[in-house]
Amino acid sequence: MSDSHFYSIGTAGLAWGAAELAQWRARQVRQRSYADDVLSSMERLGERFDVSSYGEVAYADERFPLLAIRSRNWQPHLPTVLVTGGVHGYETSGVHGALRFAAEYAHAYAGRLNLLVAPCVSPWAYEHIQRWNFDAIDPNRSFFEASPVQECAALMRLVAPLRGQFVAHIDLHETTDTDASEYRPAVAARDGKPFVPCTIPDGFYLVDDVANPQPAFQQAMIEAVARVTHIAPADDSGGIISSPLVAHGVIHYAMKELGLCAGITGARFTTTTEVYPDSPRATPEQCIAAQVAAVCAGLDFVCQTEL
Secondary structure (H helix, E strand, O other): OOOOOOOOOOOOOOOOOHHHHHHHHHHOOOOOOHHHHHHHHHHHHOOOOEEEEEEEEEEOOEEEEEEEEEOOOOOOOOOEEEEEEOOOOOOHHHHHHHHHHHHHHHHHHOOOOEEEEEOOOOHHHHHHOOOOOOOOOOHHHOOOOOOOOHHHHHHHHHHHHHOOOEEEEEEEEEOOOHHHHHHHHHHHHHHOOOOOOOOOOOOEEEEEEOOOOOHHHHHHHHHHHOOOOOEOOOOOOOEEOOEEOOEOOEEEEOOOOOOOHHHOOOOOEEEEEEEOOOOOOOOHHHHHHHHHHHHHHHHHHHHHHHO
16 A cells, blocks of 8 residues: 555545555554543532433444533523533543533533533544544534434434524534644545645634624633633634634634534534644643633623523
8 A cells, every 4th residue: 555645544546445444443542541531520520410321432342421411400491502522532622621611610500501511522532532533534524414423423312302492502622733744634545635734723713603603702702712822813814724714713614514513503602612732822721721711701691692
């Protein structure tokens, strides 16, 4: 199998088959524990919240329970907010930001909002510090009807009975240097396409929905996060990750069309956060704090707007 010049698996111009997928899987190494890092934290949260299973991810001989946190005194007349993390398992602050929000800040919204938190949507990817799942598929392009991606299908089943009740969904992500050095070369090789280099933005930014823009909601979060870490400036082309800036630190994506997690609820207020953990100007602690600040600012905005 020849080198494709930009990635070491596959042949230039040819999409991967079973052999290439097996080669990629063989390289994946478990580097941390979902049980120790996530499930143990959620067990402790069970003292104050309803923590329940919404499915299981099964790959080869590995099984990962999927757990969600709910407000204990759920009140059907209150607006509901979904917070998700770990759709891309390698994006650490999304997972730990969701857990910290639940542990330290969620109580402040009791009686005002119903909260549903899925802190680690992709546990296999969390353990292997991967963007893709076991099948080399990006979950955050796979939230659509009859999705073959276990992680996505399970979360959509969780959300389905509550559609119409959601007022907001905040999906916690990171943009890392490995997006440029590993993921984008890998996806081009997997699909048999040319590799197009990209520039990783230095700082925090938000992705709003082009079909349902909510600029004041995004601005409230940007202002809160700016007190914790720096906001990404525009690149040389005037945008961020090939998308034009629509406001300071904010770009638009077509959430439903692209199969993004933030498009699954039909909520009025939706966003995808993007923290930059590889910046020399940010620490891991700042990245987690930025995620928490974004969630709290978003929920505060919802309370002021909807209640």
